[in-house]
Each structure stands twice: as structure tokens, then as C-alpha cells.
Amino acid sequence: DTGVSQDPRHKITKRGQNVTFRCDPISEHNRLYWYRQTLGQGPEFLTYFQNEAQLEKSRLLSDRFSAERPKGSFSTLEIQRTEQGDSAMYLCASSLVLGRISYNEQFFGPGTRLTVL
Amino acid sequence: DAKTTQPPSMDCAEGRAANLPCNHSTISGNEYVYWYRQIHSQGPQYIIHGLKNNETNEMASLIITEDRKSSTLILPHATLRDTAVYYCIVPRSGGGADGLTFGKGTHLIIQP
Numbered sequence: 001d002t003g004v005s006q007d008p009r010h011k012i013t014k015r016g017q018n019v020t021f022r023c024d025p026i027s028e029h030n031r032l033y034w035y036r037q038t039l040g041q042g043p044e045f046l047t048y049f050q051n052e053a054q055l056e057k058s059r060l061l062s063d064r065f066s067a068e069r070p071k072g073s074f075s076t077l078e079i080q081r082t083e084q085g086d087s088a089m090y091l092c093a094s095s096l097v098l099g100r101i102s103y104n105e106q107f108f109g110p111g112t113r114l115t116v117l
Numbered sequence: 118d119a120k121t122t123q124p125p126s127m128d129c130a131e132g133r134a135a136n137l138p139c140n141h142s143t144i145s146g147n148e149y150v151y152w153y154r155q156i157h158s159q160g161p162q163y164i165i166h167g168l169k170n171n172e173t174n175e176m177a178s179l180i181i182t183e184d185r186k187s188s189t190l191i192l193p194h195a196t197l198r199d200t201a202v203y204y205c206i207v208p209r210s211g212g213g214a215d216g217l218t219f220g221k222g223t224h225l226i227i228q229p
Binding site: 004041 | 155159160161162163166202204214215216217218219220221222
């Protein structure tokens with residue numbers, strides 16, 4: 001257990017439905033990351049936050065995806081109008097970044113496995 | 118992130134040292150080398166990182182060549198629990214604080 005929790009652990013939905021996932025990072029960590037992982041591939045970066053500010057979004061993050069971290073603590077990732085291609089493991093990670101340049105590790109949660117039927 | 122090349126899979130006998138290679142020939146002078154691993158059905162786990170000098174922690178050792186174009190992760194006494202996919206990453210920002218590019222990694226299988 002890394003201290004990063006994700007909820008739910010599994011989600012099955014029908015195509016066209018909206019889904020929302022939650023991530024609770026390690027409490028003192030100021031950065032929070034979202035990744036997506038499909039079968040047989042490594043995790044792919046989606047977006048990250050520094051406190052409540054969303055600092056970077058990958059081109060993988062289509063308009064149907066939105067992430068928030070309103071109070072700089074937990075984060076939510078919403079997928080609207082889900083498609084079968086959205087089926088994947090969604091991973092959250094957090095880290096503590098101090099100063100302009102940081103050499104640090106990211107702590108990953110167990111992931112939320114999404115299946116779109 | 119600088120491109121890295123790893124063998125897709127490797128076997129190692131339990132109790133032996135597992136040596137996992139990584140090529141990163143386009144690495145820049147201020148870019149670190151990071152290693153993560155992912156055990157089946159879990160999130161990735163940080164192992165170690167380094168810049169120029171060899172590094173060692175409780176999990177592994179990292180040997181970086183003098184020209185920094187390649188590195189080797191060493192698990193000194195591999196156990197069955199070390200079976201996992203190992204990712205070598207050179208983050209584009211130098212450090213590991215931005216989004217990481219994982220690639221496909223090396224699937225290490227520890228044989229009893």
C-alpha cells in the first residue's frame with residue numbers, strides 16, 4: 001500500500017454513459033498525476049496537477065475527458081460519453097515537488113479498471 | 118522523454134542476480150535515468166534513479182556507463198516476488214516530477 005487510494009477499483013459501464021473516478025493522494029503531496037494503461041502496454045501519461053492547478057494535459061486527453069483537483073487534495077477524472085476504446089486501467093500517482101527542479105519518485109495507486117460494453 | 122530501449126523479456130533463476138539492460142543513447146547531460154517496476158495487477162513502483170554515478174538502495178543497484186548511453190539495473194538476489202515488468206525511463210524534464218513516458222519495459226520472470 002503506497003498511501004494513494006483510488007475509487008472505485010472496478011467499473012463496468014455501457015457505451016455512451018459518463019463515469020467518474022476518484023483519487024486520494026498521499027496527504028502532503030502537492031503533485032497528482034493521471035495515467036491510462038491498456039493491456040500489454042506501459043502506462044500513458046494523461047495530465048497532472050500542482051496543488052489545484054492543472055499544469056499539463058497530454059494530447060491523449062480528448063475533449064470527453066476532464067480532470068479536477070478543486071482543493072488541491074483529492075482529484076476526479078470524468079469521462080463523458082464513454083467509448084469501447086476507453087476500456088483501460090486508470091492510474092493515479094502523487095509526488096512531493098519542492099523547488100524548481102525536483103528529482104523525485106511518483107507513488108502510484110492500485111488503479112481503476114474501466115470496462116465499456 | 119529521451120527514447121529508451123529494453124529487451125521485451127528476460128528470465129532469471131531465483132537467488133541469482135538479475136541484470137536488466139537499458140539503452141538511452143540520446144540522453145542529455147542533465148537527464149536522470151529512472152527505473153520503475155509493475156507487478157501484475159498493481160500500480161508501478163519506483164525503484165531507483167541516477168545521473169552519472171552508480172547508485173544503490175535497499176531494492177537494487179543502478180550502473181550507468183561513463184558515456185551515459187546505457188544503464189543496468191541489478192537485483193542482487195532475485196526472488197519470485199521480483200517477477201514484474203521493469204521500466205527504464207529518462208524523463209524529459211530532467212527530473213521525475215513531470216508526466217512519465219513508460220514504454221513497454223522488460224518482463225522479468227524469476228524461475229524457481
